[in-house]
Amino acid sequence: MSTDLNAIYVIVARELIKFVREKGKLVSTLARPLIWLFLVGGGMSRVVSPDMGMPYMQFIFPGILGMTILFSSIFSSISIIWDKEFGFMKEMLVAPVSRFSIVVGKALSGTLVSTIQAVIILLLFPVIGLKIDAVQIPLIVFMCMGLAFCLASLGILIATFYENFESFSVIMNFIVMPMFFLSGAMYPVKTLPPALGLLTMLNPLTYGIDALKYMVFPAKGGLSLTHDFSLAVDIAVIAVCSTVFVLIAGIMFERKK
Amino acid sequence: MPIIKVENLTKHFGPVAAVDGIAFEVEKNSIFGFLGPNGAGKTTTINILCTLLSPTSGKAAIDGHDCMTRSSEVRKKIGIVFQDTTLDKELTAYENLSFHAYLYGVPKDLHKKKIDAALDFIGLYDRKDDQVKKFSGGMKRRLEVARGIIHEPAVLFLDEPTLGLDPQSRANLWEFISKLPEKSGVTVFMTTHYMEEAEICNRIAIIDKGRIIVNGTPEELKKMVGGDVIYLKTTNNKLAAEELKKTMGIGAEEKNGELFIQAVRGDACIPKLISSLADMVLSVRLQRPTLNDVFLKLTGKAIRDEAQGSGDELKDSIRSYRKKFDKK
Numbered sequence: 001m002s003t004d005l006n007a008i009y010v011i012v013a014r015e016l017i018k019f020v021r022e023k024g025k026l027v028s029t030l031a032r033p034l035i036w037l038f039l040v041g042g043g044m045s046r047v048v049s050p051d052m053g054m055p056y057m058q059f060i061f062p063g064i065l066g067m068t069i070l071f072s073s074i075f076s077s078i079s080i081i082w083d084k085e086f087g088f089m090k091e092m093l094v095a096p097v098s099r100f101s102i103v104v105g106k107a108l109s110g111t112l113v114s115t116i117q118a119v120i121i122l123l124l125f126p127v128i129g130l131k132i133d134a135v136q137i138p139l140i141v142f143m144c145m146g147l148a149f150c151l152a153s154l155g156i157l158i159a160t161f162y163e164n165f166e167s168f169s170v171i172m173n174f175i176v177m178p179m180f181f182l183s184g185a186m187y188p189v190k191t192l193p194p195a196l197g198l199l200t201m202l203n204p205l206t207y208g209i210d211a212l213k214y215m216v217f218p219a220k221g222g223l224s225l226t227h228d229f230s231l232a233v234d235i236a237v238i239a240v241c242s243t244v245f246v247l248i249a250g251i252m253f254e255r256k257k
Numbered sequence: 258m259p260i261i262k263v264e265n266l267t268k269h270f271g272p273v274a275a276v277d278g279i280a281f282e283v284e285k286n287s288i289f290g291f292l293g294p295n296g297a298g299k300t301t302t303i304n305i306l307c308t309l310l311s312p313t314s315g316k317a318a319i320d321g322h323d324c325m326t327r328s329s330e331v332r333k334k335i336g337i338v339f340q341d342t343t344l345d346k347e348l349t350a351y352e353n354l355s356f357h358a359y360l361y362g363v364p365k366d367l368h369k370k371k372i373d374a375a376l377d378f379i380g381l382y383d384r385k386d387d388q389v390k391k392f393s394g395g396m397k398r399r400l401e402v403a404r405g406i407i408h409e410p411a412v413l414f415l416d417e418p419t420l421g422l423d424p425q426s427r428a429n430l431w432e433f434i435s436k437l438p439e440k441s442g443v444t445v446f447m448t449t450h451y452m453e454e455a456e457i458c459n460r461i462a463i464i465d466k467g468r469i470i471v472n473g474t475p476e477e478l479k480k481m482v483g484g485d486v487i488y489l490k491t492t493n494n495k496l497a498a499e500e501l502k503k504t505m506g507i508g509a510e511e512k513n514g515e516l517f518i519q520a521v522r523g524d525a526c527i528p529k530l531i532s533s534l535a536d537m538v539l540s541v542r543l544q545r546p547t548l549n550d551v552f553l554k555l556t557g558k559a560i561r562d563e564a565q566g567s568g569d570e571l572k573d574s575i576r577s578y579r580k581k582f583d584k585k
């Protein structure tokens with residue numbers, strides 16, 4: 001057990017060291033949410049009618065946090081493809097540690113890296129005129145971590161099926177963009193036609209963003225357009241998905257050819 | 258009890274029998290060499306022994322633990338240097354070793370001491386805070402060997418450890434490896450397709466097309482192709498040959514201006530030759546059979562194929578090129 005904790009620790013430490021050494025990467029991954037928030041959000045707010053009870057840019061703020069987490073968590077699993085490609089994965093696979101600790105270590109690395117990015121975006125709230133109390137911030141950060149862990153484990157699960165970078169990045173783009181649009185990040189889920197609404201409900205990101213809406217707009221708890229599920233459902237779905245993803249990924253790692 | 262025991266091991270990749278019913282044992286604290294050309298099945302065998310692959314049939318055990326059913330016991334007992342490097346090139350030498358120490362549950366208070374000692378052992382202590390991408394091929398290889406023994410494994414696997422190294426670093430690495438059983442109490446299982454490197458092994462198995470064709474000590478194997486050959490240059494070859502026939506009963510033939518004599522123990526024979534020929538001898542040369550001769554005799558072909566080293570280097574540079582561009 002303590003070997004497994006050590007393994008998790010050192011896998012996370014390695015990823016953080018590499019994250020810190022690659023400073024350029026942080027800037028480039030932060031660019032995407034910033035563009036969406038200010039260009040898309042800013043532009044759309046002129047078109048969208050203001051009957052949702054708040055400016056559109058504020059409405060999409062939880063969705064932009066979700067987007068930051070989605071991209072950086074899922075794409076953090078690319079490190080698994082690199083580790084396979086450059087052989088480092090073998091160093092981990094022959095070590096006397098449980099395969100689950102490798103998966104959890106990788107998922108936690110993705111979690112930390114994307115939470116750092118989400119926090120940077122979160123701190124922009126005064127710029128868009130949003131009021132967030134100091135007490136809300138730890139809750140939001142905590143929720144970001146939960147969602148990040150869930151999506152990072154999904155990315156790892158997908159990465160276990162791929163050996164090389166090309167096919168992996170194709171499938172990732174194929175999954176990530178629909179996940180983003182079918183998540184309630186940009187519009188309330190309730191406004192979607194039923195078929196798309198069903199897809200949204202299969203998307204863990206939907207629940208993560210819904211939960212973030214509870215934490216970002218606590219006063220507007222009853223607002224019909226902002227919330228789609230109860231907070232308990234949101235958190236339960238994220239927790240169950242995370243567990244299932246980690247379990248399957250661990251089993252996939254254990255499987256030998 | 259042998260520390261590695263393999264029985265009737267087979268591994269098929271589709272229609273290809275990469276390993277085709279091999280069996281062997283390795284004694285504790287020895288160096289065992291697995292010798293064979295590219296594609297013979299050496300890496301596949303190592304991958305099965307180190308729990309990364311499961312065999313199609315047969316058994317493999319390390320220190321009494323079955324490699325398939327008791328993988329976690331086996332993983333605790335082994336250290337591996339894979340054919341292709343598995344270092345993290347973005348991390349420093351120290352960080353690579355430290356990662357390994359954590360992964361293998363080396364007690365934390367020993368990390369620094371052990372890592373420093375290992376780096377000192379391989380002569381890289383003053384480079385410990387350099388990123389591995391700045392290291393030469395030989396330095397990386399030595400670092401991997403050091404990493405492989407930091408958790409004090411019972412068996413160290415080395416898959417073509419000198420592939421792609423220049424002769425100087427190759428010689429250094431061999432010197433280093435040959436000291437391991439004594440210095441670290443580890444059994445070494447190594448593969449190579451360089452015959453002359455196999456000389457340091459206590460036992461050698463020659464593998465070709467997935468089958469072991471012979472298994473023995475280097476001396477035993479060489480005896481299979483006959484004894485040594487002595488080449489003599491004398492002031493008068495004809496006279497000398499007659500003299501040898503008369504006094505020692507040895508048949509000597511003349512070839513390219515040299516006398517050519519076959520003997521079982523050539524080194525012990527030379528003093529007698531010289532004393533019986535008195536001052537006719539101008540020069541003496543002893544040629545011992547090589548493992549290459551053994552391989553040639555058993556398979557009818559030479560083992561050598563130097564192209565692979567440069568092929569791997571090429572693969573490496575393509576990968577790092579792709580990494581640079583894809584990541585953006």
Ligand SMILES: Nc1ncnc2c1ncn2[C@@H]1O[C@H](COP(=O)(O)OP(=O)(O)O)[C@@H](O)[C@H]1O
Pocket residue numbers: 270273274275293294295296297298299300301302
């Ligand atoms: N993952 C794999 N899939 C299909 N064939 C493989 C695989 N690994 C090895 N082989 C084949 O098995 C044979 C033995 O390969 P290998 O064990 O790598 O040989 P060696 O290490 O002695 O050069 C080769 O013919 C190789 O092409």
Ligand SMILES: [Mg+2]
Pocket residue numbers: 296299300301340416417
């Ligand atoms: Mg090989």
